[in-house]
Amino acid sequence: MAAIPLLPKRFHGPSVWALYALGFIPAALAFYLGATGQLPGNAVKEFEHLLGLWALRFLVATLTITPLRDLFGLNWLRYRRALGLLAFYYVLMHFTAYMLLDQMLRIPAIVADIARRPFITIGMAALIMLIPLALTSNNWSIRKLGQRWNKLHRLAYVIAAAGALHFAMAVKVVGPKQMLYIFLVALLLAWRAVRTPFLRWKRQRTAVTRSHPATQKAAG
């Protein structure tokens, strides 16, 4: 496999900060376009939907880090926290835009939406589940929680599934875009199911290659 050029270690920290900075560009740009009247048609909805879509993209990206390492040996673990937190911030902005710009703080309407519209209930549930994950996305929490941190952060799977479902249920006709995210999330979750046996097989193979290199050559 062609090696991906490794980023020199001294750039690791800055690259994470660059990811945060880049990650906020879509929101900032859309906000600027919306505020200056340059978003077409229903500007508030456009903005709201863009934030939601990017939240989903960041959720998918967060879940992609592990398979990338498993399958391609690409260790981008250092970006996972940033991606997860970006997803959280986008979900939060998505909800804030809905609450302030779309519903203009009509609290009864918002409460009725959350209670009665399944897709909004699901979206809201995802936002609430993201809160403990965002609060524990720091080294101190990882040390403090130990194994429980891993268990807690498996909520990311439920959140991603909720996000994809929320997207599909919000539209009148489920189209290719919604299908794509359902497919990606399903694929990423399915990977978690086959991951352990795959890693075991990979370890064994590596062990065999190391101990009998000649056999491998002959077989090849």
Place this chain on the structure above:
Amino acid sequence: MPAYRPPRIAASEITPERFFLDRRSFLAAAGGLVLGGASVAHAAELKASASPFKVDEALTPEKDVTSYNNFYEFGTGKGDPAANSGGFKPTPWSVKVDGLVGKPKEFGLEELLALPLEERTYRMRCVEAWSMVIPWIGFSLANLLDKVEPLGSAKYVAFETVVRPEEMPGQSGYFQPLPWPYREGLRLDEARHPLTILAVGLYGKTLPNQNGAPIRLVVPWKYGFKGIKSIVRISLTETAPPCTWNLAAPDEYGFYANVNPAVDHPRWSQATENRIGEGGFFGSNRRDTLPFNGYTEDVAGLYAGMDLKVNF
């Protein structure tokens, strides 16, 4: 239910839309006339007399009316119809009117454009909780129905959109959002109501492709999806005709689909609406939705004695 009376403005007070065409669109319109059947023909100027049916609310900017559309034959995104309808040929065109009528006939577009055209400024309320105010140009559907002499047995009117996969990208490919042709229907008395028109233009010009060129239905007290576009066939029937959205999700889109703030769509409230092109990003463009979209006075009688929560 609170009644809303659209203000009636004397016909003489209304400035015909063509007088406010700016130079550029006037030139485009003129160009369209010269080129005739070419694709820019949809910019052709259209003469219409003023009508008392004029909502006294700010018009939705033409830019929004022609760029924010639901027309799934050209794609499901709001900008898709404007982006993907350039290859659609609205001329030559004809509309077949048949079924339970004494004189079935295929009408050429020229013949329809020769009918007395009126400019009508109506509210348009989409089932997705957004709305516009649009200056349509069209003629009364009753006027057309009279010409084919409906039989006594005719109770409903069925409409059908053209199927042209080669010109309508949403009608070809792996993903097709709806079964084609798009179909809609009205009860005969709804179809004959004075507010119901077949529109052939907006903002003083012939209909742009993305708005349903060359001829579409406008029923202002119903949700926008009833306003079937690019009509090729109108049939009078005895039983309620199948309607595309109603078949796709009967619990979400009723046959009547009258605008009703008291009956929510299962997935969103219909109590309020976003007026497109108004209020901007921070201002208040969300307003209360009116029963029958503000046309209660005119149409409530059609539904006397009916439970509108059941017949939504």
